[in-house]
Amino acid sequence: MSDNFDNVLNDALAEFDAVERSSQLPAPGTPAVRHTVAVRRRVRLTAFSVAGALLIAVPIAAYAASPRGNNSPPNLIGSASPVVSGSPTPSLAPSSASPSSAPASSAPTAADPRNATLTLPAFPGMEDGCRAKGTRTFVNGTTTPAEGTKLVIGEFAPIRADLDGVPGDEELTTIRCQNDGSVNVTQLLALKVASDGALTPMGYVINSPDTPNVAATFSREAVKVDDGVVRLAVYGPYQTNGWPACDRQVRGYAFRDGVFRQVSGPTTFKAPSKNFHEVDFRNTGLLMGRANPDGSGRVYCVPMVNGVGEADLDNGDDKGTTRYTITIGGVSFADASDGEATFAILTLRSPSGETSQTLQSFQQDGDYPLGWEVLRSGTKGVSRIEKAEVSGKTVQVTVTTTRGVQVWSYRPSATNQAWQRVS
Numbered sequence: 001m002s003d004n005f006d007n008v009l010n011d012a013l014a015e016f017d018a019v020e021r022s023s024q025l026p027a028p029g030t031p032a033v034r035h036t037v038a039v040r041r042r043v044r045l046t047a048f049s050v051a052g053a054l055l056i057a058v059p060i061a062a063y064a065a066s067p068r069g070n071n072s073p074p075n076l077i078g079s080a081s082p083v084v085s086g087s088p089t090p091s092l093a094p095s096s097a098s099p100s101s102a103p104a105s106s107a108p109t110a111a112d113p114r115n116a117t118l119t120l121p122a123f124p125g126m127e128d129g130c131r132a133k134g135t136r137t138f139v140n141g142t143t144t145p146a147e148g149t150k151l152v153i154g155e156f157a158p159i160r161a162d163l164d165g166v167p168g169d170e171e172l173t174t175i176r177c178q179n180d181g182s183v184n185v186t187q188l189l190a191l192k193v194a195s196d197g198a199l200t201p202m203g204y205v206i207n208s209p210d211t212p213n214v215a216a217t218f219s220r221e222a223v224k225v226d227d228g229v230v231r232l233a234v235y236g237p238y239q240t241n242g243w244p245a246c247d248r249q250v251r252g253y254a255f256r257d258g259v260f261r262q263v264s265g266p267t268t269f270k271a272p273s274k275n276f277h278e279v280d281f282r283n284t285g286l287l288m289g290r291a292n293p294d295g296s297g298r299v300y301c302v303p304m305v306n307g308v309g310e311a312d313l314d315n316g317d318d319k320g321t322t323r324y325t326i327t328i329g330g331v332s333f334a335d336a337s338d339g340e341a342t343f344a345i346l347t348l349r350s351p352s353g354e355t356s357q358t359l360q361s362f363q364q365d366g367d368y369p370l371g372w373e374v375l376r377s378g379t380k381g382v383s384r385i386e387k388a389e390v391s392g393k394t395v396q397v398t399v400t401t402t403r404g405v406q407v408w409s410y411r412p413s414a415t416n417q418a419w420q421r422v423s
Contacts, residue, residue: 125212246285
């Protein structure tokens with residue numbers, strides 16, 4: 001190799017070593033990184049490909065060493081699709097732009113709320129069980145304000161948005177209270193970001209006239225911010241026990257006169273009649289039961305509109321969820337051991353178009369019809385559930401199996417809400 005190449009290589013190694021030694025300094029920010037990329041590549045690009053590859057690695061290492069690279073990306077406000085970073089990543093292509101052409105970033109890099117000391121207000125409606133009020137230091141997202149009680153912050157990466165209408169952005173994330181009793185309630189917490197990145201709580205966002213806390217899906221994809229209004233789908237008042245609520249509404253909240261208030265959407269939740277003969281099952285919230293092979297089960301809220309609803313069903317084994325479209329067929333009524341039951345066949349369609357069916361026995365237990373799974377296609381040799389007909393306390397279920405069409409009879413259990421096959 002020539003002496004000239006050795007000199008180039010040594011210079012590059014010296015630069016790399018200098019960058020590594022400076023990695024503990026404050027983050028230079030995206031514009032400074034772009035400047036480094038542009039200048040170093042413009043000076044060092046030569047005909048020697050090995051030296052060129054080494055020099056490209058230098059600005060990448062500088063960016064990776066920046067603490068900003070470890071933070072979650074800001075949200076694209078109002079996006080209905082999965083959130084992507086609002087900050088462009090450095091390009092690997094040589095830049096011909098002058099260093100002064102990169103605009104300076106005015107947004108401060110916010111502290112990590114999961115590792116911060118915050119002065120929190122009282123948890124709305126739940127302060128006795130949460131003990132949130134006061135100065136709380138979070139470590140890896142958790143603090144313990146009292147024995148048997150913990151607060152968990154930042155279960156989704158903060159959303160950056162203008163929430164108060166004055167210069168400077170705010171952050172929005174979750175805070176959850178959990179104690180040894182039955183409390184496990186989540187709120188949205190708004191945080192003001194100071195010029196040095198320090199965080200100051202502005203308050204809890206959910207604040208409706210009818211309830212201070214709601215049942216909702218608190219995820220980054222579910223929370224939307226538009227013109228300072230925070231919107232999310234809610235299903236009913238939060239309750240510490242019992243079956244979940246299932247009246248889907250979209251409510252909006254905004255910062256007004258120093259506090260967050262509800263500014264859009266319904267202000268009351270409704271529950272169907274206790275008399276199932278008066279309930280329109282095609283236009284109400286249903287709690288669909290799903291039985292597992294090990295005997296356990298789970299219920300899912302399915303808000304129905306004109307006979308069609310959606311629900312995110314658990315895939316099991318920590319494999320996330322899949323959103324299914326669910327349609328309901330005709331309903332029929334049968335006498336049960338603890339009253340009257342309503343039968344209906346629900347058809348589930350996956351995003352790929354595959355369909356399955358579940359025969360549900362809906363009974364009155366709580367505010368919404370609670371479904372117990374009697375039979376599911378794909379189990380017990382059943383490929384399709386054709387119909388369910390009621391005669392007194394017996395339900396005749398016509399199914400298609402590997403042996404052809406059969407009629408199975410079910411009767412209510414004498415000890416619980418299950419239905420047993422008797423023939």
